[in-house]
Structures are given as structure tokens and as C-alpha cells.
Amino acid sequence: MPVELKMLAWSVALGVVYMVLPMTMSLIHRGIAWNASNRDVEPRPFTGVAARIDRANRNFLETFALFAAAVIAVVVAQRANATTALGVQLYFWARVVYLPVYAIGIPYLRTLVWAASVVGIVMVLGALF
Numbered sequence: 001m002p003v004e005l006k007m008l009a010w011s012v013a014l015g016v017v018y019m020v021l022p023m024t025m026s027l028i029h030r031g032i033a034w035n036a037s038n039r040d041v042e043p044r045p046f047t048g049v050a051a052r053i054d055r056a057n058r059n060f061l062e063t064f065a066l067f068a069a070a071v072i073a074v075v076v077a078q079r080a081n082a083t084t085a086l087g088v089q090l091y092f093w094a095r096v097v098y099l100p101v102y103a104i105g106i107p108y109l110r111t112l113v114w115a116a117s118v119v120g121i122v123m124v125l126g127a128l129f
Contacts, residue, residue, distance in 0.1 A: 002080050004124070007088035008071045011064065014095055018060040021099070025050035049103050056102040060095060063117055067091050070124040079127040087123025090116060 027035055029050050030043050046054050067088075074084050094117035101110045 002075055003085045004071045004075055004080050004088045007092045008068060011067065011088075011092050011095065014092065015060060015064055018057045018095075018099060022046075022050075022054045022057045025053055049105075052102050052105060053099070056099050059098075059102075059114070063091075063095070063121065067117075067121050067124070070121055070128070074124055074127050077128060081127060084124045084127045087120045087126075089120070090123065091120030094120060 023035075025046060026043075029046060034043060045051070071084075071088060074080050094113050098110065098113045098117065101113055
């Protein structure tokens, strides 16, 4: 299996982590009754670490669709190379680092880590042009 697909699979697994943490924060902050309800009322907004984890999750979802599309296109077009292999690894590891950096609240480092993940996407995408 190409490294690009392996890293896509690992990124899906990482996405599960990104998804489970906000759900856990919701249980802690809003309680099981709200989480089990039909959610007809506005939830109490997250604050602090919970809000940062929720935003990190939404940010992951924004970048993941582009990453996945680029990886699949590169593999289908048989354009994978050393640069795409490095790009998928850069994306994955940047996203691993992004969650705790954002949760802790380190602003400039968070932006640099996000930028590294975008560079990874561009490296993969570049093989298609």
C-alpha cells in the first residue's frame, strides 16, 4: 500500500480523536441529559480549553477534506513520489501536534503548525500539476 494511503488512514484515525475530544467536553460541560436530548435548545457555549478543542476539531475537518481529495487523486493518477510521501507525513504530524498546541493555547506556534499542515497538502497537490 502506498505511504500516501497509509497516512490517509492514519489521518482518519486521528480525525476520530479530534471528534471524540469535543464530544467528551460536551459531556463534561453540558451534561449527559443535554447530550442525550433532541437538542432543541441552544447549548451552553464552550469556554477555555473545551472551546479551543472544539475549534481545533472544526479546523481539522476543514483541512481534511482537501487532504483526502489530494491523496486520492495522486494515488489514482499514479503520481505519488517522494514529495507526496513527505507531504502526507508533514500533514499528519502537523495535525497530531496541532491539537495539543491549540488546546494549551499557544497562539503563534498554533499558526505555524497549521501552516505546516497546509504545506503538506500543497506538496501532495503539486504532483497533480
